[in-house]
Amino acid sequence: MQDLWNTVSKYPRLVAGLMVGVILFALAPLAPLLKNPVTAVAVIGFFVAGFAFFTFTLRAMLGI
Structure with missing residues (x-):
């Protein structure tokens, strides 16, 4: 059960990193x-x- 919560707790960081990456990828051509x-x-x-x-x-x- 501890492994489950350890894995679930990593998802917010994954989502935040994904959103930052998409934003940077979208804004790179404007630089x-x-x-x-x-x-x-x-x-x-x-x-x-x-x-x-x-x-x-x-x-x-x-x-x-």
Whole structure:
């Protein structure tokens, strides 16, 4: 029974590592764009606008 809980306790670390790896893999192609100031502003603006859109949409859907 101890082996079971030892194995189960490793899953959160596995999931966290998997999520970090996927995020790093997804953002790696954007790294060269951040070297040019014009494209860096555009990329950062895109992320800010996307986050704002996502936030406002959720607030409207949930009635917050």
